[in-house]
Amino acid sequence: MHEEVWRALADPTRRHLLDLLKAEPRSTGELCEACPKLDRCTVMKHLEILVQSHLVTVERRGRSRINHLNPLPLHQIVEKWVSGHTAQLALTAQKIKTLSEETST
Amino acid sequence: MHEEVWRALADPTRRHLLDLLKAEPRSTGELCEACPKLDRCTVMKHLEILVQSHLVTVERRGRSRINHLNPLPLHQIVEKWVSGHTAQLALTAQKIKTLSEETST
DNA sequence: AATATATGTTACTATAAAGTAACATATATT
DNA sequence: AATATATGTTACTTTATAGTAACATATATT
Known part of the structure; x- marks a missing residue:
């Protein structure tokens, strides 16, 4: 699911790891270099979760x-859930305008 | 942020609470009725988090x-982050086709 | 074969979140 | 005013998550 x-x-x-991978595929070591504040194990744990959710795939070399x-998967959750909510934006433009002002407070 | x-x-x-509110605004009690498995306090805690994230606004009556x-806010995170990732779909159509088969396993 | 490099594994700690219970307040109804 | 109703608050337990350390394996390099 x-x-x-x-x-x-x-x-x-x-999400930052996904950003890094958006530009190009990277090895785990390269990702760790890009996240100097994090332990390598921490990065690997995050990658594990990303792999389980199919947002990242692994190629052994x-x-x-x-x-x-x-x-x-990102595209799919947008299609299946997010778009159903954001679609309302067009329908309730004026209302949103008001809420927007409240949100920015 | x-x-x-x-x-x-x-x-x-x-997300279910947001789905319920998508149709029409509802009182906390009504939301609790729609979530019979959850304690009222649990629903309220979730609503609190939704309000903090500005996904839900409260009107006292x-x-x-x-x-x-x-x-x-949903629209904004799509604009600011999600769309940057899903945009790649068009660029790497063939690759995605392959990944899609792996994902559905 | 010995060594360095890159990644994998297990166990642990600290923090945050989900869920609930008991009690408190505030508004409507009679 | 007394009562019912709807919501708010505080404290607690359980479970999940982030992060780290120490050790293990597997591949390349010499």
Whole structure:
């Protein structure tokens, strides 16, 4: 299900990892370099969760593990859930305008 | 920031509450009736988190609290983060096709 | 074969979240 | 005023998550 995708996206570190992988596939070591504040084990745990949610796929290359971004699950939750909510924006434009002002407070 | 929005959306109960509010604003009591398995306090805690993330706004009406959906934060995280990732779908159509088969396993 | 490098595994700690219970307040109804 | 109703608050327990440390394995390099 998409439950894992939502959970995976909830963490800012994981979204950052996805951002890094958006540009190009990277090895785990490269991702760790890009996240100097985090322990390697922490990065690997996050990657594990991203793999379970299918947001990241793994390619083994010798002793390296190349992590690839898979944007499909993201696209799917947008299609199946988010779009149903954001569609209202067009319908209730004036109302949103008001709420927007409250939100920015 | 949008951190709270991602966190709020991570929980399936909260997404269900948003689904209920999508149709029409509802009082807390009505939401509790729609979630018979959950304690009233649990529902209120979830609503609290939804309000903090601005996904729900509250209107007081006598002794009732009417909860309104605000789809704007959702729209914003799609605009600011999700769309940047899903945009790749068009660019890497063939690759995704392959990943799709892996994902559905 | 010996060594370095990259990743995997297990166990632990600290923090946060989900859920509930008991009690408190505030508004409507009679 | 007394009562019922709807919501708010505080404190607690259980479970899940983030993060780390120490050790294990597997591949490349020399």
